[in-house]
Amino acid sequence: MNYKIFKPYEDRMIAFSTEREGYFVNNIEGNSQGKYGHLNLCHYVNDNPDHVAHNRQLFCQYHNLNPNTLFIPRQTHTNNVKEVGTEFDFENTDGLISNLKGSCIGINTADCLPILIYDPTHHAAATLHAGWRGLVGKIATKGIALMKEKYNSTPSELLCAVGPAISTEAYEVGDELKPLFAEAGFPIAEIFIDRKDWAKSHLDLKAAVKYELLCNGIAEHNIEISNICTYQNSAKYFSARKLGIDSGRIFSGIILKS
Numbered sequence: 001m002n003y004k005i006f007k008p009y010e011d012r013m014i015a016f017s018t019e020r021e022g023y024f025v026n027n028i029e030g031n032s033q034g035k036y037g038h039l040n041l042c043h044y045v046n047d048n049p050d051h052v053a054h055n056r057q058l059f060c061q062y063h064n065l066n067p068n069t070l071f072i073p074r075q076t077h078t079n080n081v082k083e084v085g086t087e088f089d090f091e092n093t094d095g096l097i098s099n100l101k102g103s104c105i106g107i108n109t110a111d112c113l114p115i116l117i118y119d120p121t122h123h124a125a126a127t128l129h130a131g132w133r134g135l136v137g138k139i140a141t142k143g144i145a146l147m148k149e150k151y152n153s154t155p156s157e158l159l160c161a162v163g164p165a166i167s168t169e170a171y172e173v174g175d176e177l178k179p180l181f182a183e184a185g186f187p188i189a190e191i192f193i194d195r196k197d198w199a200k201s202h203l204d205l206k207a208a209v210k211y212e213l214l215c216n217g218i219a220e221h222n223i224e225i226s227n228i229c230t231y232q233n234s235a236k237y238f239s240a241r242k243l244g245i246d247s248g249r250i251f252s253g254i255i256l257k258s
Contacts, residue, residue, distance in 0.1 A: 032052070
């Protein structure tokens with residue numbers, strides 16, 4: 001899928017989130033099978049490594065990318081954000097920023113939030129992975145701060161898209177998360193939802209990340225949030241809660257054109 005917020009700049013960049021199948025318009029599909037099928041680019045979820053390598057090759061050929069300019073971190077639910085080009089070790093990394101033309105940065109998700117940020121003034125981008133740990137760790141704040149430091153980005157000029165993720169209705173969590181979010185400054189009453197027919201509280205990840213983005217100076221009209229629930233649409237988008245941890249991942253990224 002693509003995002004309307006970035007459409008005015010599609011001659012300079014491509015922002016996307018992959019689907020399990022049908023991403024390529026030429027009827028070619030990825031090689032991954034079963035819960036990884038078909039298009040899985042994630043290298044650390046126990047998919048066949050040959051299938052992942054083939055899928056990445058297809059992706060690069062489709063977008064006319066040099067495989068050496070495709071940057072995908074090894075995510076571990078941290079708030080670590082690194083700049084491509086100045087750092088080359090992306091282990092334990094859940095966010096990337098870049099201004100390298102002709103490159104693609106991206107992150108993998110399967111219920112967590114994929115956050116895509118583009119700076120049209122400085123032709124720079126960030127891709128961030130945020131589950132509840134990333135939100136508590138303020139990974140969006142860290143990503144925006146690093147863009148300000150490295151590229152002189154102005155938050156009010158940044159464009160942001162939040163891709164498919166688990167919905168409030170499907171995301172049951174424990175009450176032990178509430179004090180963690182409260183300590184991080186989130187409005188508990190707005191992001192934790194309780195209903196009589198629910199055994200536990202449910203967390204609204206999308207409301208939480210919107211709050212964080214607004215607190216960092218992103219203009220509300222510059223934020224696009226997908227209403228797609230990965231759990232409820234696991235036939236089209238990977239969902240770890242629905243399919244299990246050993247399953248494929250949605251790859252969300254930004255390609256900066258030359």
